[in-house]
Amino acid sequence: MFEALQPRPNDAIMELMQKCKADEREHKIDLGVGVYKDASGQTVILKSVKLAEEMWGREETTKTYVGTTGNQDYCADMLALMLGADHPAISEGRIGASQTAGGSGALRLGAELLKVVAPEATVWASTPTWANHIPLISEAGLRMGSYPYYNRETLGVDFEDMLDYLDKNAKRGDIVLLHGCCHNPTGADLSPEEWDRLAPFMLERGLFPYIDLAYFGLGRGMAEDTYGLRKMIEVHPEVLLAASCSKNFALYRERTGLIAAITKSAEKAQIAQSQFGAIQRKLISMPPDHGAAIVTRILRDENLRGIWESELDDMRERMRGLRQLLSEALDVQGGEAMSRAVKDQNGMFSTLPLSPAQAERLRSEHAIYMMNSGRMNIAGANASNIPRLAEAILDVL
Ligand code: LMR
Numbered sequence: 001m002f003e004a005l006q007p008r009p010n011d012a013i014m015e016l017m018q019k020c021k022a023d024e025r026e027h028k029i030d031l032g033v034g035v036y037k038d039a040s041g042q043t044v045i046l047k048s049v050k051l052a053e054e055m056w057g058r059e060e061t062t063k064t065y066v067g068t069t070g071n072q073d074y075c076a077d078m079l080a081l082m083l084g085a086d087h088p089a090i091s092e093g094r095i096g097a098s099q100t101a102g103g104s105g106a107l108r109l110g111a112e113l114l115k116v117v118a119p120e121a122t123v124w125a126s127t128p129t130w131a132n133h134i135p136l137i138s139e140a141g142l143r144m145g146s147y148p149y150y151n152r153e154t155l156g157v158d159f160e161d162m163l164d165y166l167d168k169n170a171k172r173g174d175i176v177l178l179h180g181c182c183h184n185p186t187g188a189d190l191s192p193e194e195w196d197r198l199a200p201f202m203l204e205r206g207l208f209p210y211i212d213l214a215y216f217g218l219g220r221g222m223a224e225d226t227y228g229l230r231k232m233i234e235v236h237p238e239v240l241l242a243a244s245c246s247k248n249f250a251l252y253r254e255r256t257g258l259i260a261a262i263t264k265s266a267e268k269a270q271i272a273q274s275q276f277g278a279i280q281r282k283l284i285s286m287p288p289d290h291g292a293a294i295v296t297r298i299l300r301d302e303n304l305r306g307i308w309e310s311e312l313d314d315m316r317e318r319m320r321g322l323r324q325l326l327s328e329a330l331d332v333q334g335g336e337a338m339s340r341a342v343k344d345q346n347g348m349f350s351t352l353p354l355s356p357a358q359a360e361r362l363r364s365e366h367a368i369y370m371m372n373s374g375r376m377n378i379a380g381a382n383a384s385n386i387p388r389l390a391e392a393i394l395d396v397l
Contacts, residue, residue: 011132012131012372013032016371019363019369020369023367029368029388029389030377031369032371036348041380046250046308047307048305049250055297065286066289069099069276070098070292072097073300075097075099075258075260077296079095079097079258079260081222082213082229082241083230084230089262092266093266094268095261096271096272096273096275096276097260097273098276098287099256099258099287100280101287102255102256103212103242104132106257106258106259107137107242108136108140110210113261113279114210115140118173121175121208122142122143123175123176123210124166124207125137125145126162126179127147127149127150128373129149129184129185130184130185131185133177137177142175145169147166147170149183149186152351152374153337153353155188155350155351155352155353156188156341157188157194166202167201172206172207173208175208176202176209177210177211180213180225180228180229181219181220181228182215182218182219185349186350187346187350188345195228196231199232199235199236202236208240209236211242213226215244215347215348218315218319218346219346237263238263240261240262241262242259243257243258245257248312248315251291254288254290255291256292256295319347322381322383322386326378326386327340330342348378348379349377351374352375353374360372362392
């Protein structure tokens with residue numbers, strides 16, 4: 001059976017994670033995989049999560065199945081968190097949702113639903129986008145295309161090019177995949193004004209928004225990071241949303257995600273939800289319980305919620321502080337564009353204008369691990385190694 005089987009390479013992010021783990025140099029700096037690290041380089045379990053787990057451990061009464069669309073309290077709480085509890089789409093029951101196995105499970109479930117309703121549509125993704133977007137969505141059987149997004153010279157968003165390209169290339173009924181905030185891999189987000197323009201632009205051209213919200217709360221703040229999502233829902237009668245609790249609740253391995261279809265009516269929402277359940281059933285049967293149970297516990301308990309909000313603020317502000325420090329350290333001749341970009345960008349990532357050879361030199365000569373694309377996760381740095389990081393970046397340029 002397995003005679004002809006050939007090994008397959010890991011994806012670049014996973015491969016870099018392994019390379020860094022194997023490097024025994026004590027001064028190594030891991031700016032690879034997108035996990036938050038504290039000042040001592042640890043990815044700790046949040047206190048709010050630990051407390052919720054202790055309570056949940058005492059209160060949990062069963063391990064029976066959660067059902068194909070998972071924990072619906074969790075879905076409701078997550079939607080209220082992102083949209084605001086009094087959002088009309090919530091009060092009108094126009095959202096069909098399912099708990100998923102992480103944000104990746106959500107993206108796949110969403111793609112499978114799109115394959116049912118729009119099998120001929122193209123899903124347009126930004127250039128660049130998160131590497132796993134392409135296999136997750138295209139292997140659901142959907143065609144994918146790319147629109148211009150990040151300019152590797154200005155290190156900002158080429159918004160006019162993006163609009164122009166979509167105008168000329170996307171057809172009515174096509175889908176545009178958008179990073180709701182903290183763009184992965186570039187950290188370069190659309191401004192509120194750009195969301196304000198993009199939403200009606202897409203509506204006029206019959207382009208459907210599929211929003212990936214994996215880092216909300218870690219960019220500028222909850223309201224700011226969900227602005228684009230809420231703008232799209234305000235303008236478009238239908239939106240697809242894939243969200244994750246991996247980063248903002250630091251629940252990475254608990255695989256805690258959400259897929260939600262914002263529809264035109266409560267009836268359609270129920271239909272979309274039944275589709276999510278049926279599709280999830282054939283893919284993985286049902287999502288795991290633990291992460292969603294913990295998130296619900298936190299969001300429903302005033303004390304835990306307060307602790308979580310302040311932990312989220314701390315993570316975000318630490319990253320903003322590191323951005324500021326790195327920006328100052330790069331603000332020398334040759335580093336000006338990077339200095340500006342690193343300060344202005346959001347979330348864990350920035351993509352520096354480095355070649356794969358330069359990224360390799362950072363690894364071999366400086367024990368600094370970032371993606372060959374130049375993507376770095378700022379949370380992997382700390383105040384004391386930032387001067388060395390900046391020097392090394394400027395050295396390999
Ligand atoms: C990343 O982009 O590094 C994270 O989202 C982790 C992953 O699964 O790729």
